[in-house]
Amino acid sequence: MKLFLVLLLIAAMLATVFALIKGIVAFLRTTEAELKSGDGPSASSLKSNKAMQQRILFQGIAIAIVALLLLLASA
Known part of the structure; x- marks a missing residue:
């Protein structure tokens, strides 16, 4: 269960970085x-x-x- 959540966390972090880069690129393209x-x-x-x-x-x-x-670690 914890391994699955760690992998899910890594995926969420990568998605965050991707969305950030995508937003910055779109912002820089504004003329x-x-x-x-x-x-x-x-x-x-x-x-x-x-x-x-x-x-x-x-x-x-x-x-x-x-x-x-x-929460799972403290239990």
């Missing part, structure tokens, strides 16, 4: 023209936002797994 257009959020801004939301989700999952591992 000045897109920022000044005034037509609302650009496609790259929406991609960056979605990637960062995924990062927060994966971080939450990782924290929950750590908490569960600590």
Whole structure:
């Protein structure tokens, strides 16, 4: 059980890093023209936002797994 949770934690951590890199790349692709257009959020801004939301989700999952591992270790 603990081995499975450790592997799940590693997967969540890797997913967090992947989503972070994906969001940073999308953020860096936002051009000045897109920022000044005034037509609302650009496609790259929406991609960056979605990637960062995924990062927060994966971080939450990782924290929950750590908490569960600590709970199992203390029992």
